[in-house]
Amino acid sequence: MNRHLISAADLSRDDALLILDTAEELAQLAERPIRKLPTLRGRTVVNLFYEDSTRTRISFEAAAKRLSADVINFSAKGSSVAKGESLKDTALTLEAMGADAVVIRHQASGAPHRLAGWVRGSVVNAGDGTHEHPTQALLDAFTMRRRLGRVDGLRVAIVGDVLHSRVARSNVLLLRTLGADVTLVAPPTLLPVAVSAWPCDVSYDLSAVLPKTDVVMMLRVQAERMNAAYFPTVREYSRRYGLDAARMAMLPDHSIVMHPGPMNRGVEIAAEVADSARSTIVEQVANGVSVRMAVLYLLLGGADLGGADLGGAGLGNAGTGARQADAGKADAGEADAGRTDAGRTDAGREGAGWLSNEAAEVAR
Numbered sequence: 001m002n003r004h005l006i007s008a009a010d011l012s013r014d015d016a017l018l019i020l021d022t023a024e025e026l027a028q029l030a031e032r033p034i035r036k037l038p039t040l041r042g043r044t045v046v047n048l049f050y051e052d053s054t055r056t057r058i059s060f061e062a063a064a065k066r067l068s069a070d071v072i073n074f075s076a077k078g079s080s081v082a083k084g085e086s087l088k089d090t091a092l093t094l095e096a097m098g099a100d101a102v103v104i105r106h107q108a109s110g111a112p113h114r115l116a117g118w119v120r121g122s123v124v125n126a127g128d129g130t131h132e133h134p135t136q137a138l139l140d141a142f143t144m145r146r147r148l149g150r151v152d153g154l155r156v157a158i159v160g161d162v163l164h165s166r167v168a169r170s171n172v173l174l175l176r177t178l179g180a181d182v183t184l185v186a187p188p189t190l191l192p193v194a195v196s197a198w199p200c201d202v203s204y205d206l207s208a209v210l211p212k213t214d215v216v217m218m219l220r221v222q223a224e225r226m227n228a229a230y231f232p233t234v235r236e237y238s239r240r241y242g243l244d245a246a247r248m249a250m251l252p253d254h255s256i257v258m259h260p261g262p263m264n265r266g267v268e269i270a271a272e273v274a275d276s277a278r279s280t281i282v283e284q285v286a287n288g289v290s291v292r293m294a295v296l297y298l299l300l301g302g303a304d305l306g307g308a309d310l311g312g313a314g315l316g317n318a319g320t321g322a323r324q325a326d327a328g329k330a331d332a333g334e335a336d337a338g339r340t341d342a343g344r345t346d347a348g349r350e351g352a353g354w355l356s357n358e359a360a361e362v363a364r
């Protein structure tokens with residue numbers, strides 16, 4: 001796996017499956033009384049958010065904290081950015097503070113890529129402009145796999161404001177890598193010019209696509225990025241591209257409805273659909289924490305989980321204490337499993353009892 005996660009295209013099929021499998025194991029933590037592992041103790045994760053976010057920032061923060069990393073939250077508002085400090089100077093300041101990973105959200109497409117050239121730690125793209133949001137695509141794939149048992153061969157419709165959506169681009173790339181068939185459904189004005197080069201089909205007719213769909217992913221109409229009239233009226237948009245109960249009834253019985261949030265209820269999705277049993281919207285939020293834990297764990301080459309299998313008996317209250325004690329005992333033979341670049345802290349390298357050697361190799 002690469003040192004950074006900037007695009008879903010950075011992930012091979014094996015990388016993506018490793019993240020999903022790791023997230024699956026880490027998801028078991030949420031069911032335990034103590035939801036914390038010592039794996040990234042001594043590591044520092046900086047959340048660098050230049051753009052508003054509720055769920056993604058909180059999700060990364062929860063993920064890092066559950067792995068015992070130190071978390072520094074930086075929001076552009078109220079910082080020296082407001083005084084004109086450049087991204088590079090901010091990055092170098094964070095570097096001086098010893099950031100092992102920087103999770104960045106930025107309004108400019110390409111900002112995480114630039115950042116990766118300036119810092120020694122790992123860079124994780126938490127959404128850049130209209131470009132990409134790879135951890136959203138990973139959590140979406142994770143949710144599909146949990147609900148439907150697989151991603152390979154699924155027929156996925158991504159509907160709405162594709163033009164301004166980093167979620168759509170990351171999903172098309174990742175879902176293709178994982179073997180799903182994606183159809184984008186949108187008015188022509190809300191599709192990128194180069195969409196014909198994307199590895200997916202395109203349709204302008206939602207009602208025709210729904211009966212052949214396992215997963216329908218509704219996208220938010222991103223009014224804040226619209227500098228022109230992309231459709232006549234909101235009402236007209238909802239009538240043609242919104243998912244209401246009548247349209248949802250066109251889906252096969254097993255199909256699910258997804259939305260990355262935040263939602264415009266009554267615009268792209270009706271409240272009764274968002275709150276229906278087919279909707280995975282709340283699960284997506286919960287799954288986001290597990291997936292982001294897996295990403296941080298694998299990028300930072302985290303330590304083992306104390307030799308205890310997450311599915312094993314040792315994970316109750318007492319188990320966690322035992323693991324924390326264990327985590328201090330470096331195992332000379334296996335200690336390299338978590339080693340990353342020179343210059344990064346070694347605090348997390350204490351053996352690799354949990355991931356297989358092969359997985360630890362990939363994590364390196």
Ligand code: MLT
Nearest residue numbers: 127133167220260261262
């Ligand atoms: C994003 O940050 O891209 C969101 O998760 C989706 C949206 O803003 O509509």
